Amino acid sequence: MTGKSVAEVEAVIKKAEAEHLIVKYKTTINWQKAGEEQVWALIEVKVAPQRDVGFDAVAERIYRFPQARSVYLMSGTYDLAVLIAGKTMHEVADFVSMKLAPLEGVQGTTTHFLLRRYKDDGEILEGGETLHRQPLIL
Amino acid sequence: MSSVDINQILKRRNAVSLRASQLPASGIRKFFDLLSSMEGVISLGVGEPDFVTPWHIREAAIYSLEKGYTMYTSNKGMPELRQALSAYLKSHFGLTYNPDTELLITVGVSEALDLATRAILDPEDEVIISDPSYVAYPACITLAGGVPVAVPTQAETGFRLNAASVESNITRHTKAILLGYPANPTGAVMSRSELIQVCQVAQKHNLLVISDEVYSRLVYGVEHTCLASLPDMKERTILLGGFSKAFAMTGWRVGYAAARPDIIEAMTRIHQYTMLCASITGQVAALEALNNGEKEVQQMVLEYDRRRRFMVKGLNSIGLSCPEPQGAFYCFPSIRSTGLSSEDFAEKLLMEEKVAVVPGSAFGSGGEGHVRCCYATSLPDIEEALKRMGRFVKKLNVQKP
Numbered sequence: 001m002t003g004k005s006v007a008e009v010e011a012v013i014k015k016a017e018a019e020h021l022i023v024k025y026k027t028t029i030n031w032q033k034a035g036e037e038q039v040w041a042l043i044e045v046k047v048a049p050q051r052d053v054g055f056d057a058v059a060e061r062i063y064r065f066p067q068a069r070s071v072y073l074m075s076g077t078y079d080l081a082v083l084i085a086g087k088t089m090h091e092v093a094d095f096v097s098m099k100l101a102p103l104e105g106v107q108g109t110t111t112h113f114l115l116r117r118y119k120d121d122g123e124i125l126e127g128g129e130t131l132h133r134q135p136l137i138l
Numbered sequence: 139m140s141s142v143d144i145n146q147i148l149k150r151r152n153a154v155s156l157r158a159s160q161l162p163a164s165g166i167r168k169f170f171d172l173l174s175s176m177e178g179v180i181s182l183g184v185g186e187p188d189f190v191t192p193w194h195i196r197e198a199a200i201y202s203l204e205k206g207y208t209m210y211t212s213n214k215g216m217p218e219l220r221q222a223l224s225a226y227l228k229s230h231f232g233l234t235y236n237p238d239t240e241l242l243i244t245v246g247v248s249e250a251l252d253l254a255t256r257a258i259l260d261p262e263d264e265v266i267i268s269d270p271s272y273v274a275y276p277a278c279i280t281l282a283g284g285v286p287v288a289v290p291t292q293a294e295t296g297f298r299l300n301a302a303s304v305e306s307n308i309t310r311h312t313k314a315i316l317l318g319y320p321a322n323p324t325g326a327v328m329s330r331s332e333l334i335q336v337c338q339v340a341q342k343h344n345l346l347v348i349s350d351e352v353y354s355r356l357v358y359g360v361e362h363t364c365l366a367s368l369p370d371m372k373e374r375t376i377l378l379g380g381f382s383k384a385f386a387m388t389g390w391r392v393g394y395a396a397a398r399p400d401i402i403e404a405m406t407r408i409h410q411y412t413m414l415c416a417s418i419t420g421q422v423a424a425l426e427a428l429n430n431g432e433k434e435v436q437q438m439v440l441e442y443d444r445r446r447r448f449m450v451k452g453l454n455s456i457g458l459s460c461p462e463p464q465g466a467f468y469c470f471p472s473i474r475s476t477g478l479s480s481e482d483f484a485e486k487l488l489m490e491e492k493v494a495v496v497p498g499s500a501f502g503s504g505g506e507g508h509v510r511c512c513y514a515t516s517l518p519d520i521e522e523a524l525k526r527m528g529r530f531v532k533k534l535n536v537q538k539p
Contacts (some may be wrong), residue, residue: 003447131190135179135181135183135494136169136173136184136496138166138272138273138496
């Protein structure tokens with residue numbers, strides 16, 4: 001379909017994987033539908049930048065934790081946005097208060113718990129569109 | 139109403155006019171009935187995109203409704219839309235049309251075709267069309283009082299219209315040539331040089347050309363040549379186009395005609411009495427499509443192209459010879475190897491394997507021996523349909539003496 005042979009396409013993919021252009025293949029799961037309770041929170045983190053490394057050192061300290069699923073440096077009223085996943089609200093709260101907030105350089109955190117996912121990674125999770133068309137049209 | 143008995147009136151005279159009763163019934167009507175009672179059918183019989191109109195286009199229409207845009211527009215269509223269309227035709231085909239006098243917004247290309255034939259044809263005027271061709275061509279010509287003259291095209295020459303065949307069918311009654319490339323049902327695209335040859339015939343015999351280019355954006359690996367952009371052709375061409383196929387907007391019913399002022403004026407006169415104007419919501423959507431819809435057009439074309447190559451390969455591999463169609467979203471494979479007529483093939487395939495295709499004979503006698511398979515369907519469905527068709531063809535071959 002691409003007009004190239006299977007071997008050619010495989011070679012292109014292998015190269016992109018090796019160069020980390022393709023980072024990972026992901027599956028987007030509708031956890032609500034799967035009945036699997038998960039607690040997610042977006043943590044706004046205020047950070048005191050450090051000489052020579054800016055926010056990078058604190059960011060690294062945070063993203064090393066497996067609980068931190070995404071870490072972004074932001075413009076605006078806070079510095080780092082951290083997405084945390086846990087099994088319960090307590091687990092997430094404990095991580096924030098015991099691991100994240102006490103880190104050197106972290107000046108403050110604000111925790112927002114995620115209540116409902118409508119769209120994830122470009123995919124609408126509920127109530128997608130169906131095609132309404134006649135089976136035969138000239 | 140007690141004194142008027144409609145049955146009494148019907149007894150005295152036929153309720154249906156001669157003109158209507160002489161229109162050929164659609165060759166696929168019985169498939170509709172069959173299909174509606176069946177489950178698990180994969181339909182390759184649909185002549186429309188399987189994409190929903192891009193959201194920003196729908197959103198623009200919704201917003202216009204919220205703002206109360208619910209009235210008639212100018213007969214010719216919203217001035218903003220005609221201006222945007224003029225710019226679009228300029229940027230895509232290098233054509234300059236005056237938005238005030240040379241463009242008309244219609245209810246789909248279907249209405250534009252109806253208006254064009256009615257505006258130019260007098261009784262017994264002949265219009266040359268290719269055979270096979272889209273079902274509405276002969277019907278619109280007949281309804282306008284004209285006579286369709288079908289010029290056969292062959293699979294061997296890719297169902298492209300041959301200038302010499304056109305010329306040999308010209309009589310003193312010939313008024314116009316009606317071309318529809320990229321073609322429904324064959325997917326054929328005419329090259330620039332082939333079009334020029336047909337245009338030279340039109341010029342030599344002083345004929346008008348109606349060019350239905352609704353599939354102009356859906357071409358693969360070749361460039362679409364707009365007929366009106368060829369040397370000295372703008373004056374004698376009625377260019378018809380629309381939004382349905384390129385922007386996945388079939389249900390909005392918006393199309394257009396571009397031609398010289400006297401023809402647009404005549405078409406507008408008929409349009410104002412019969413249709414008044416295209417729906418304002420559709421026109422708002424069309425305007426958004428022209429202004430911001432290009433990215434989605436290109437994405438859809440890429441996707442159709444993938445499916446096209448997949449289907450062509452699949453059809454050929456199951457023994458249904460299918461040259462590569464270069465436009466629209468149809469494959470038109472030969473089913474001659476099965477020994478069945480196209481109608482029998484389509485009916486048996488539907489009954490035995492639950493795959494719906496359209497018999498080529500529905501598009502004129504030149505379509506016999508072929509079926510139309512639309513690839514505006516998801517890849518998994520195309521894959522499954524090909525599997526079923528392969529099984530069907532194999533079974534037929536075993537049954538052969």
